[in-house]
Amino acid sequence: xxxxxxxxxxxxxxxxxxxxxxxxxxxxxxxxxxxxxxxxxxxxxxxxxxxxxxxxxxxxxxxxxxxxxxxxxxxxxxxxxxxxxxxxxxxxxxxxxxxxxxxxxxxxxxxxxxxxxxxxxxxxxxxxxxxxxxxxxxxxxxxxxxxxxxxxxxxxxxxxxxxxxxxxxxxxxxxxxxxxxxxxxxxxxxxxxxxxxxxxxxxxxxxxxxxxxxxxxxxxxxxxxxxxxxxxxxxxxxxxxxxxxxxxxxxxxxxxxxxxxxxxxxxxxxxxxxxxxxxxxxxxxxxxxxxxxxxxxxxxxxxxxxxxxxxxxxxxxxxxxxxxxxxxxxxxxxxxxxxxxxxxxxxxxxxxxxxxxxxxxxxxxxxxxxxxxxxxxxxxxxxxxxxxxxxxxxxxxxxxxxxxxxxxxxxxxxxxxxxxxxxxxxxxxxxxxxxxxxxxxxxxxxxxxxxxxxxxxxx
Ligand code: FUB
Numbered sequence: 001x002x003x004x005x006x007x008x009x010x011x012x013x014x015x016x017x018x019x020x021x022x023x024x025x026x027x028x029x030x031x032x033x034x035x036x037x038x039x040x041x042x043x044x045x046x047x048x049x050x051x052x053x054x055x056x057x058x059x060x061x062x063x064x065x066x067x068x069x070x071x072x073x074x075x076x077x078x079x080x081x082x083x084x085x086x087x088x089x090x091x092x093x094x095x096x097x098x099x100x101x102x103x104x105x106x107x108x109x110x111x112x113x114x115x116x117x118x119x120x121x122x123x124x125x126x127x128x129x130x131x132x133x134x135x136x137x138x139x140x141x142x143x144x145x146x147x148x149x150x151x152x153x154x155x156x157x158x159x160x161x162x163x164x165x166x167x168x169x170x171x172x173x174x175x176x177x178x179x180x181x182x183x184x185x186x187x188x189x190x191x192x193x194x195x196x197x198x199x200x201x202x203x204x205x206x207x208x209x210x211x212x213x214x215x216x217x218x219x220x221x222x223x224x225x226x227x228x229x230x231x232x233x234x235x236x237x238x239x240x241x242x243x244x245x246x247x248x249x250x251x252x253x254x255x256x257x258x259x260x261x262x263x264x265x266x267x268x269x270x271x272x273x274x275x276x277x278x279x280x281x282x283x284x285x286x287x288x289x290x291x292x293x294x295x296x297x298x299x300x301x302x303x304x305x306x307x308x309x310x311x312x313x314x315x316x317x318x319x320x321x322x323x324x325x326x327x328x329x330x331x332x333x334x335x336x337x338x339x340x341x342x343x344x345x346x347x348x349x350x351x352x353x354x355x356x357x358x359x360x361x362x363x364x365x366x367x368x369x370x371x372x373x374x375x376x377x378x379x380x381x382x383x384x385x386x387x388x389x390x391x392x393x394x395x396x397x398x399x400x401x402x403x404x405x406x407x408x409x410x411x412x413x414x415x416x417x418x419x420x421x422x423x424x425x426x427x428x429x430x431x432x433x434x435x436x437x438x439x440x441x442x443x444x445x446x447x448x449x450x451x452x453x454x455x456x457x458x459x
Pocket of ligand 1: 038039067103104163212265266267
């Protein structure tokens, strides 16, 4: 005989709600969630992928802030899960006196240099150069690269002159795609080999429901032009394909619908990294969770991208945690604290030597490092370069979860000098691959602590 199980409706709803929250607490639908970032551009360089973003922390929390972004932030990863915060790498007018805004970058490497293109709002495109992907980027021209006088840009109806996309073809010819706000407002122009001057006239092809956010990538000899469709077409990411980088494009469909938790402008970057393809984009989930007006406070997110055998793109199903880690973190080398998968309550700031650290961690704040491989022997000691640890405040290292096994703890003797100091402590046995949490616990009134880096010593 079957027993009748009575399920109460309210606990059920609560359970589903908690499940959703838990899912979102470990998400690819917000990477570098301690910052508000948008409009990702991608660069794969020397075994890492770099994302460059409009810095929405330049916008205020006000619902009428407007897009005031005047700096570009860079983050990078070697494993697609733990992202390193490199901070602001380009800023107006500090690095570019003629511009007031630095929107929606595009970044490309050539001849040992890195080139960063950006929109001065919607009124022209500039270029900056650096010798390293993390900058500092400087303005080589002292003026716009593309403006309304650039041959072929005009005539255009209400064109937004922004959202550059630099693309280097296999034959060595580079192109810049740009424009917005109209099906005939996309432009493409050849870049010279110096990457800071253009060659000839801009041309155009018709892009159905074109709004903004041009992207170009090439795969198996086929060119993919992708873009954000207009509000009437729900600001999806759509794409067209051709055998030629500037002509012959045919509309192919949707790469990604309007992302959940976004409900506004959409912007993306597509890249291949260590044998897989990815789609970086922005949504507004972090601001929504914080309860602040989300329009001008976007955050980065990522999904894997798949292709059919005929080269068409499989439409993305958005997930909260859909990207798989590549490899593992080595705990026996110096690991920068600003390389993390998730966090609560942290900020990052520049150090005097040009590096970065995690700053102002208060009671219950934490960072998570995903997939740390302790191997078969495990560690014997844990060390970290920390400042601000006061008696009564502990920096705990936990494995598996926030309340998982405590494998080390750093405490203040009260005798440490001010500033960053090396702390070291015994580590409990732990083996194989684990997620690691660095958690501050102790006194609510204590001032925040900074962590520069951490490492274990092998047993
Ligand atoms: O971030 C400002 C603008 O919003 C970008 O230029 C557009 O692509 C849209 O994402």
